[in-house]
Amino acid sequence: MDFTIRMYTELLQAMQAAGYSFSTLEGFLRNPTPNTLILRHDVDAMPQNSLAFAQIQHSQNIRGVYYFRATSGSWNDRIIRQIADMGHEVGYHYECLTTCKGNKELAILDFKKNLTALRRLAPVSTICMHGSPMSKYDSKDLWKTYSYSDFDIVGExxxxxxxxxVAYLTDTGRRWDGHKVSVRDKVDAGFNHPFRSTADLIAGLKNKQLSSQVMFTFHPQRWNNNPIYWLQELVFQKTKNVVKQYFYVK
Known part of the structure; x- marks a missing residue:
């Protein structure tokens, strides 16, 4: 069964067996070495799932980066501190233009307020846009007017x-070819891949089909051993994919 904690653990094992090292985003931006994976986690909801991912990685001496939204469903002081204490990178998953309805002056104030609050819990050196696929605003556009380096941010x-x-693989849409139904969680990439399921991805790692440098994006709320949560997420994502594909994906 895909998108379970067991399958995630098997994926980590396959990454290690393929000979990759692991890096936080800040570490990679400062030193983009070959044969490196960046494990990025967008904590959109259910932060306890992200804590479980962080604990599994910590037990295997792996570090990742975890981006928290300034919402009650994502932000959890205790979990943010625990993840940082394990040596993982913590970042801000900003969506200021959406929450401020496109007003850039209000958005940059919102960004500063939330970044300051997050830095009270953990060091923050990188940020990452939350896609907000149902919104007409792209929060990355904030940086057409302002500069995140003014806030001591290393990168986005x-x-x-x-x-x-750097190849980009994301579980957006609860599938590894989710770029086909993604509104904003996609990049202009020089790499194509044949993977849809996590089993496909594990086979690709075993067969040396991945490039030397890869960023993986996980949404840990999609990975569940609990059959009720697992089924809820399956139905929700299938429905959401259809809506995005027909009404939002360009």
């Missing part, structure tokens, strides 16, 4: 990773 993956060199 959609703006600072060279995806002509």
């Amino acid at each position: 993956p959609y703006l600072d990773v060279d995806f002509s060199k």
Whole structure:
């Protein structure tokens, strides 16, 4: 069964067996070494699932980066501190233009307020846009007017990773070819891949089909051992994919 904690653990094992090292986003931007994976986690909801991912990684001496939204369904002080204490990178999953309805002056104030609050819990050196697929606003457009470097931010993956060199794989849509139904969680990439399921991806790792540098994006709320949550997420994502594909994907 796909998108379970067991399958996620098997995927991590396949990554290690393929000889990759692991890096946080900040670490990679500062030193983009070959044969490196960036494990990015967008904590859109159910932060306890992200804590479980962080604990599994920590038990295997793996570090990742976890991006928290400034919403009650994502932000959890205790979990943010626990994840940071394990050595993982913590970042801000901003969506300010959506929450401020396109008003950039209000959005940058909202960004500063939430970033300051997050930094009270953990060091924050990178940020990452939350796609907000049902919104007409793209929060990355905030940086057409302002500069995140003014806030001591090292980078933003959609703006600072060279995806002509770094392959991008995301579980958006609860599938590994989710870029086909994604509104904003996609990049102009120089790599194509044949993977749909996690089993396909594991086979690809065993067969050396992945490139030297890869960013993986996980949404941990999609990965569940509990059959009720697992089924709810399956139905929700299938419905959401249809809506996005017909009304939002360009």
